[in-house]
Amino acid sequence: MIRKIFKTLARLAPGKLSSKAIRRSNERTPHEPEIFKGSRIGIDQRLVSQAAMRTIEGLQKAGFQAFVVGGAVRDLVLGIRPKDFDVATNAEPEQVQRCFRRARIIGRRFRLVHVMFGPDTIEVSTFRALQAEDTDIDEHGRVLRDNVFGEQHEDATRRDFTVNALYYDPISDKVLDYHHGVKDLKDRILRMIGNAEHRYREDPVRMLRAVRLATKLDFRIESSTSQPIRQLASLIHNIPSARLFDEMLKLLYSGNSYEGLRQLREQGLHHGCLPLLDLVFEESEPSAVQFIALALHATDDRIHDGKPVSAGFLFAALLWNLVRVRWQQLHQKGEHLIPALNQAIDEVIDQHLDALAIQRRYVADMREIWLMQPRFEKRQAASVARLMEHIRFRAGYDFLLLRAEAGQCGADLAQWWTHYIEGDSSERARLQSQAASAGGNGSPGKSSRRRRKRASPEGVQRLPDPAIDQ
Numbered sequence: 001m002i003r004k005i006f007k008t009l010a011r012l013a014p015g016k017l018s019s020k021a022i023r024r025s026n027e028r029t030p031h032e033p034e035i036f037k038g039s040r041i042g043i044d045q046r047l048v049s050q051a052a053m054r055t056i057e058g059l060q061k062a063g064f065q066a067f068v069v070g071g072a073v074r075d076l077v078l079g080i081r082p083k084d085f086d087v088a089t090n091a092e093p094e095q096v097q098r099c100f101r102r103a104r105i106i107g108r109r110f111r112l113v114h115v116m117f118g119p120d121t122i123e124v125s126t127f128r129a130l131q132a133e134d135t136d137i138d139e140h141g142r143v144l145r146d147n148v149f150g151e152q153h154e155d156a157t158r159r160d161f162t163v164n165a166l167y168y169d170p171i172s173d174k175v176l177d178y179h180h181g182v183k184d185l186k187d188r189i190l191r192m193i194g195n196a197e198h199r200y201r202e203d204p205v206r207m208l209r210a211v212r213l214a215t216k217l218d219f220r221i222e223s224s225t226s227q228p229i230r231q232l233a234s235l236i237h238n239i240p241s242a243r244l245f246d247e248m249l250k251l252l253y254s255g256n257s258y259e260g261l262r263q264l265r266e267q268g269l270h271h272g273c274l275p276l277l278d279l280v281f282e283e284s285e286p287s288a289v290q291f292i293a294l295a296l297h298a299t300d301d302r303i304h305d306g307k308p309v310s311a312g313f314l315f316a317a318l319l320w321n322l323v324r325v326r327w328q329q330l331h332q333k334g335e336h337l338i339p340a341l342n343q344a345i346d347e348v349i350d351q352h353l354d355a356l357a358i359q360r361r362y363v364a365d366m367r368e369i370w371l372m373q374p375r376f377e378k379r380q381a382a383s384v385a386r387l388m389e390h391i392r393f394r395a396g397y398d399f400l401l402l403r404a405e406a407g408q409c410g411a412d413l414a415q416w417w418t419h420y421i422e423g424d425s426s427e428r429a430r431l432q433s434q435a436a437s438a439g440g441n442g443s444p445g446k447s448s449r450r451r452r453k454r455a456s457p458e459g460v461q462r463l464p465d466p467a468i469d470q
Helices: 002-011 019-024 050-061 071-077 093-099 152-158 181-187 196-202 205-217 229-238 241-252 257-266 275-281 286-304 311-332 337-356 360-377 381-388 393-405 411-422 425-438
Strands: 034-037 066-069 086-089 103-106 112-117 120-126 143-145 166-169 174-177
Touching: 050 066, 050 086, 050 093, 050 112, 050 120, 066 071, 071 166, 071 181, 093 103, 093 112, 093 120, 174 181, 196 205, 196 229, 205 229, 205 241, 205 257, 241 257, 241 311, 257 286, 286 311, 286 393, 311 337, 311 360, 311 393, 337 360, 360 381, 360 393, 360 411, 381 393, 393 411, 411 425
Parallel strands: 086 120
Antiparallel strands: 034 174, 066 086, 066 166, 103 112, 112 120, 166 174
């Protein structure tokens, strides 16, 4: 009899509760979580970063609670290695900062602490209370400032989706689940915590996030979560452009970017929400649509293969058709080739830079990739050597391949460069001899056309050099 009692107590010990046992418990209150053994629901502790481990250990040794939280726990349960780790704690920002040698408090709307270990940065947030009546919000319901700290169950209710409201303690290997997020993960459902319309008004970016996560994870958006999106899509206009850019970048890096953009459009988030969506789906020229689709699919392939992706290249591809059309217009009006391209680039960047909040370093990459395109037409030995020494040459060459595949330049030009890059010295000499006999200069049209050469006073043709004309 005594042995049976001890066995029963052992089964009900903290950390050893099964999900079924917890659901059957009549003593559980709404503020108590379901507790799962991490290893039993698919979490591999080896996927937890050492920086996150050290952050949690440091806070727990100081007497505080600390958990990996949000998307990292979701990915761990799904068997995906998280890219970033966030930590939630009951320690206030100043207390967190005192626990670590390298830590700084950031943010106004939500005060956070960045804890740094070498190149790794862990973002630590304090449990937040439920929204109070005097919370600072705008006329649309968006929260502007909120640093009221609370209990863990309140913090969980403040999270957006059930699958993001999981707390994992890697030291004890426990997952705390307040909103049946583990069940929704198993059922592959994305469900908003609380009233979806109210939560979208609090932060309209959640509408974009819902579509991005559903596309990335191949989840179904629960009906009451998706229903208000089309009606509230215009609230995106109230979001700072920098936050929209960050969300757009996450979607483009999701590994399923083209489908993500298509889903945003289906949900009514295309007109005016993100200007690039209009460019992708409402372009009338088939080659323009094909070019963007090829660029996005190529990006997805690189992400799946674990290769690096350039944001500058991505946005250069998404905005290229605007540049190309304006380049054609200016060139047809009599503007010289390279000055026309420079002017087209300036106009497009000036028009879209503020709306997209693209960082200047990406703009510089975009400009270099675009300005390289007419230089690929010039295949004299000196021009080829200079171009191949360019720091962005590989990106420019990949861009040329996309143009050729979409029918925006001659396939023979892309083949020539491919053979030249892969060829030995004798093959390169043969290719340059072949190019010299063919002649021709760059043009913004679909294919290069032969143009009559006009000699300089010395009898030598001068070709415009983008590096000088810029």
